Amino acid sequence: MVSALQGTGLRYAYERGPLAVDGVDLAVEEGELLVVLGPNGSGKSTLLRLLAGLLRPDAGEARVDGVPAAGLLPRERARRLAVVPQALAALPDLPVEAFVLAGRYAHMGRWRGASPADRAAVHDALEAAEVADLAARPLADLSGGQRQRVLVARALAQAAPRLLVDEPTAALDLHHQLRIFGLLARLARAGRAVLVVTHDVNLASQHASRVALLHAGRLCAVGSPAEVLRRVVLEPVYGPQLHFGALPDGRPFVLPWRGAAP
Amino acid sequence: MRRRVPAALLGGLLLLALPLLLGWSLGTGAAGLHDARALARGAAAALGFGTPLDSPLQAIVELRLWRALTTAGVGAALALSGALLQGLFRNPLASPSVLGVTSGAALGATLAILALGGFGPLLFSGLQGASGVLVTAAAFAGAAGVVTLVTLLAGAGGRVSVPALLLLGLAVNTCIAGVLALVSALVLADWEVSRAILAWTFGTLDDRAPQHAATVWSGLLLAGLMVPFVSRELDLLAAGEEDARSLGVDTAAVRRRVVLASSLAAAAAVAVAGQIAFVGLVAPHLVRLLAGRAHRTLLPLSALFGACFLLGLDTLQRVLLGAHALPPGVAMSLVGGPFFLALLLLSRRELDTW
Numbered sequence: 184m185v186s187a188l189q190g191t192g193l194r195y196a197y198e199r200g201p202l203a204v205d206g207v208d209l210a211v212e213e214g215e216l217l218v219v220l221g222p223n224g225s226g227k228s229t230l231l232r233l234l235a236g237l238l239r240p241d242a243g244e245a246r247v248d249g250v251p252a253a254g255l256l257p258r259e260r261a262r263r264l265a266v267v268p269q270a271l272a273a274l275p276d277l278p279v280e281a282f283v284l285a286g287r288y289a290h291m292g293r294w295r296g297a298s299p300a301d302r303a304a305v306h307d308a309l310e311a312a313e314v315a316d317l318a319a320r321p322l323a324d325l326s327g328g329q330r331q332r333v334l335v336a337r338a339l340a341q342a343a344p345r346l347l348v349d350e351p352t353a354a355l356d357l358h359h360q361l362r363i364f365g366l367l368a369r370l371a372r373a374g375r376a377v378l379v380v381t382h383d384v385n386l387a388s389q390h391a392s393r394v395a396l397l398h399a400g401r402l403c404a405v406g407s408p409a410e411v412l413r414r415v416v417l418e419p420v421y422g423p424q425l426h427f428g429a430l431p432d433g434r435p436f437v438l439p440w441r442g443a444a445p
Numbered sequence: 446m447r448r449r450v451p452a453a454l455l456g457g458l459l460l461l462a463l464p465l466l467l468g469w470s471l472g473t474g475a476a477g478l479h480d481a482r483a484l485a486r487g488a489a490a491a492l493g494f495g496t497p498l499d500s501p502l503q504a505i506v507e508l509r510l511w512r513a514l515t516t517a518g519v520g521a522a523l524a525l526s527g528a529l530l531q532g533l534f535r536n537p538l539a540s541p542s543v544l545g546v547t548s549g550a551a552l553g554a555t556l557a558i559l560a561l562g563g564f565g566p567l568l569f570s571g572l573q574g575a576s577g578v579l580v581t582a583a584a585f586a587g588a589a590g591v592v593t594l595v596t597l598l599a600g601a602g603g604r605v606s607v608p609a610l611l612l613l614g615l616a617v618n619t620c621i622a623g624v625l626a627l628v629s630a631l632v633l634a635d636w637e638v639s640r641a642i643l644a645w646t647f648g649t650l651d652d653r654a655p656q657h658a659a660t661v662w663s664g665l666l667l668a669g670l671m672v673p674f675v676s677r678e679l680d681l682l683a684a685g686e687e688d689a690r691s692l693g694v695d696t697a698a699v700r701r702r703v704v705l706a707s708s709l710a711a712a713a714a715v716a717v718a719g720q721i722a723f724v725g726l727v728a729p730h731l732v733r734l735l736a737g738r739a740h741r742t743l744l745p746l747s748a749l750f751g752a753c754f755l756l757g758l759d760t761l762q763r764v765l766l767g768a769h770a771l772p773p774g775v776a777m778s779l780v781g782g783p784f785f786l787a788l789l790l791l792s793r794r795e796l797d798t799w
Binding site for chain 1: 673674680681683685687691692693695737738
């Protein structure tokens with residue numbers, strides 16, 4: 184079977200830097216939400232950019248539906264996979280709806296404006312990401328949580344069956360963390376292949392179909408949340424100051440714990 | 446988001462202003478030509494329609510017409526080039542003169558003229574036949590060389606910070622100024638040639654002929670053809686290079702097209718009028734403030750604004766200063782210098798974070 188997204192032997196080093204990703208094999212299947220966990224600087228975002236074809240690996244290959252990502256034309260690649268960046272280099276001076284319409288770039292003809300199909304896709308994306316009420320608001324006026332959902336909406340408007348999401352909850356409060364992950368999990372259940380990079384172990388535990396743990400550019404574990412979120416797996420990566428517990432539904436949670444007071 | 450002038454309204458106003466300015470320019474000068482109908486008839490005749498005016502008047506109208514058309518074309522080309530470069534480098538201080546693109550074009554043109562033998566006679570007789578084409582091509586090579594160099598130095602990435610861009614421009618301009626100074630020093634003994642080089646540095650709009658107008662307008666037109674192929678892409682690039690690529694923009698191709706179009710426009714302007722600074726900085730900046738930053742409207746409106754701006758300024762100074770009118774490069778520097786300084790002061794916060 185051909186995986187929706189697949190990296191084999193991925194290796195990447197930044198100019199004059201150490202290896203950021205050091206020989207990673209990872210596949211994401213349709214209908215699953217794969218969460219890549221790892222401490223700061225473990226190479227999570229680099230791995231996402233390699234799988235998305237935005238970076239060219241020094242070694243190894245990224246494939247989308249079995250096709251090498253490097254061989255795809257930019258528009259073609261954008262129709263197959265969408266990326267939700269952690270943040271934008273600069274905020275465009277646009278209302279939300281116009282910004283989300285940018286997600287349709289790969290579908291639009293050069294000589295025509297937005298078609299009814301484009302408008303419909305934008306409308307549906309705004310609804311799905313629960314930002315339809317913000318459509319006319321300027322992007323700069325939004326809160327962090329709203330902006331994050333608008334970025335997801337733009338990726339949805341792109342109508343790509345594969346979705347790669349970089350740190351969607353980095354700056355969000357608890358409520359919005361749940362809403363974003365709930366949305367991503369629904370998208371996966373609806374048949375998309377979703378890869379999320381995050382450092383939040385507990386959100387991964389609650390929403391992921393599978394979890395991959397990255398440390399110093401290497402994968403140290405891949406499996407169900409219950410398989411990965413165990414002391415023997417996490418302690419070598421995060422150190423011993425961890426407290427493990429179980430949520431009411433039986434899924435594990437992990438807290439940083441300084442230990443019992445002396 | 447601020448309240449803005451609708452782009453269509455601004456475009457309409459500029460389209461209305463251009464012929465008015467053209468008429469004003471034609472009617473300005475020692476020989477008082479105040480009959481609008483006669484002016485229109487003379488201009489039409491110069492372009493090959495209808496019967497010409499009486500002989501001295503017709504010659505004056507034609508002389509002024511080529512000057513006005515060249516001026517408008519130069520303003521439009523420089524402004525379009527500036528708007529393209531600002532979009533590419535995502536930096537409001539980018540412009541053909543700041544980055545050294547006009548110097549590059551001037552260097553190319555100067556070397557070509559020297560190589561063709563005799564700077565002086567050629568400049569005074571104007572661009573003619575094959576040599577004119579060669580000079581324009583050399584100017585284009587110089588401009589394209591500089592834009593490509595700056596793109597490479599700016600790094601494969603994308604956005605260039607204000608200080609980095611200014612330093613890059615400074616370095617490029619200094620290098621080119623050195624070579625141009627060398628050329629001037631070598632021909633210093635020849636009074637006529639030195640004078641011609643000096644005149645070139647200031648820029649000139651005097652004694653323009655049909656081929657000057659044709660050169661700048663065809664360069665502008667060719668660059669303008671590229672506009673639909675980069676507008677939406679430059680909009681998407683504004684949020685970041687990698688983000689644009691993830692949306693499906695072929696950023697390498699967009700960069701090539703912008704480099705080509707901006708060099709073509711700047712080179713065409715420099716080849717017929719020498720170096721004129723700041724139109725390329727001021728025009729896109731004001732249009733962006735007035736009508737927003739969507740390149741679909743920003744690029745054509747900048748060109749229109751640049752045409753009106755340079756033509757208006759040139760005519761105004763001819764009215765005010767009469768026979769002692771300044772070379773356009775000098776006039777623009779006097780207006781543009783303070784504007785550039787103000788821009789720098791306004792973006793101080795960005796500079797301070799450096």
